[in-house]
Amino acid sequence: MSTDIHPFDRAIALVATGVPGRYQGQASRDYWNMVGPYGGITAAALVQAMQQHPQCLGDPVSITVNYAAAMGAGAFEIDADPVRTNRSTQHWLLTVRQAGEDGSLQVVTTATAVTAVRRQTWSATDAPMPEVLPAAEVQRAPALVDAVQWLKRYEMRFVDGILPAHSDGAERDSCTRLWVRDNPPRPLDFASLAAVADVFYPRVWLRRAARVPAGTVSITVYFHTGRDELAAAGEAPLLAQARGQEFRNGFFDQTAQLWSDSGLMLATSHQIVYYKE
Amino acid sequence: MSTDIHPFDRAIALVATGVPGRYQGQASRDYWNMVGPYGGITAAALVQAMQQHPQCLGDPVSITVNYAAAMGAGAFEIDADPVRTNRSTQHWLLTVRQAGEDGSLQVVTTATAVTAVRRQTWSATDAPMPEVLPAAEVQRAPALVDAVQWLKRYEMRFVDGILPAHSDGAERDSCTRLWVRDNPPRPLDFASLAAVADVFYPRVWLRRAARVPAGTVSITVYFHTGRDELAAAGEAPLLAQARGQEFRNGFFDQTAQLWSDSGLMLATSHQIVYYKE
Incomplete structure (x- = not known):
């Protein structure tokens, strides 16, 4: 394993299996979360599978x-089918399978996607980037020794809505804004943009100030x-914003919205998240 | 065809084929759009397929x-697979297929879905219903003789952001708010809620005040x-709000957000839309 390869590229590396559209990858220890890889890295691997498809x-x-x-450690298989x-x-229909306890392949992730050849047209935004301090003027969140692995793969500078240090149970607005980029920095592409769209800690932890189980x-x-x-x-930080709607x-x-540091909307994203009591 | 059955229920009626998880439906003329059925009615049929699955x-x-x-007239087949x-x-993975010109079945729609048994937990909203006039005080949009069929299946009362009568090309905010319910009224369920989430005319028509092709x-x-x-x-109108983010x-x-008339958030929704020129 060469140290010249960025951990992100190692994490999403896929090997063609010989079956058309079927690729094999390895669950990334570098992006490990509590019980499996960071969800964003799985999304990135699926983007990679499509882009690698002839x-x-x-x-x-x-x-x-x-x-x-939950995806476990070890190998997984992606089927990427341009239906x-x-x-x-x-x-596209995409499926991720992994060997279960009995050795049989089981579905751990499903996905659909659309790719397109885009043409220049009239363009406009209705969600301009909020005015915030530039990344260089915002303190970098400290690296925590006991943090899960994937958190160490991002450089984060919180503008608003950092995770409350104490679970005081005081309810508050669920908006977070942060400058974020890969750690170490890496030029942005579709796969890494898909990954960073999942970078926000669960909104319920902020809204409720209680770290209940969530995924x-x-x-x-x-x-x-x-x-x-x-x-x-390039490698410049993105401004990432997320807010809960209904719990x-x-x-x-x-x-969620993700802007380049020059204020260009790069991606919008939505998710639905399970939380416990 | 009995007139006692609501057009919505006729439109999403599915017949089990004998193959597990495979259902047959008919593209609805009552919900016809320009070149195929209203997208919302297809979403509703997919919800129906899951709920009908044993x-x-x-x-x-x-x-x-x-x-x-685009789905054409006539029969279609849904495969609903609880993967x-x-x-x-x-x-769930869901696929809609229809016979192409050469008679072979072709994929016209794909979908993924999640169903769950929910339990009562701490709950909260970060997207309260905006303060608007009650439905009864908002004028009902007139039924247009030359409108596409599906538009006649909804009772709409626009609070904000009605479609500009003239394509003046003046750019404006893309937010629309309307009270909406089935026409004739029908008690709300998951299928009809999925359908109404697609009720908004293309945001580009409002933002740009130009009715360019869009889907x-x-x-x-x-x-x-x-x-x-x-x-x-029940049969009360919902408050439906949609806003474009990036064009x-x-x-x-x-x-988009959909609230009951008592202010309860029923659904949130997002879509990505193709537009021309």
Whole structure:
């Protein structure tokens, strides 16, 4: 394992199996969360599978990833199937399987996605980047020795809504804004943008100031730029914003936006998250 | 065809084929849009397929529907596959196929969904219903003789952001708020809530005041209530709100909220929409 390869690229590396559309990867220890890899890294591996597929048309426009079960350590298999190819758009079904306790392959993640060849058109935004301090003027969140692995893979500078240090149970607004980039820095691409869209700690921890068990059930990412605009964003931090909408009977949703440091909307994202009592 | 059956129920009626999880439906003329059925009615049929499946666990929590190709008139087939069933959640893959010009079955729609058995927990909202005039005090949008069929299936009362009567090209905020319910009224359930989440005309028509060709590529609906709370919403109008976020190079996204008339958040929804020019 060369140390020249960025941990992110190691984590999403896929090997073609010989079966069309089937790729093998390894659950990343570098992005380990509590009971499995960080959800964002699985989303990134699915983007990678599409982009590696010889029939892939255009760039990602949309992906929805459903975490059906915790992924365990070791190998996993992705099936990436371009089920419908139109003139300028392509629709994908993706499934991640892993060997269960009895050795049989079981579905741990499902996804659908759309890729497209985009053309320049009239464009506008209705969600301009909020005015916040530039990244360089915001203190970097300290690296915590006992943190889960994936947290160490991101450089985070919280502008608003940092995780309350104490679970005081005081209810508050669930909005978080942070500057964030890969650690160490890495040029932005579709896979890393998909990964960072899941970077927010559970909104219920902020809203309720109580760290109850919680986990993403389904995340959707809409990509708003082409690969050239992503490349132009380079290694600069992104401004990432998330807010919960409704917390009810075991599930809450959040809506999120990701802007380049020059104020370009790169992606919007939504997720629904399980939480316990 | 009995006139006692509500057009919505006729539109989402599915017949089991004998193959497990496979159902046959008919593209609805009552909900016809320009070149195929209204996207919301397809989402509703997919919800119906899950709920009709003998292995369905709990109620819908999330569904993502991808419109891979325009559905034509006539029969279609839904495959509803509960690919992973956990203790209290279940993950679904759904595919809609229809005979193409050469008679072979082709994928026209894909979807993933999550159903769950929900339990009462701490709950809260971060998206309270905006203060607007009650439905009874808002003028009902006139029925247009030349409107597409599906528009006649909804009673709409626009509070804000009605479709500009003239394409004046003046750019404006893309927010629309309307009171909406089935026409004729029908008690709310998961299928009809999924359908109404797609009720908004394309945000680009409002933002840009130009009716360019546009069509939903992918929609996600998060359901925030159980069946009892939906039943309590009854036939009363819902307050539906949608706003575009980013319009760029052929695609825009929108974020939407749906509240009961008593102010309960019933669903949040997002979609990414293709637009031309």
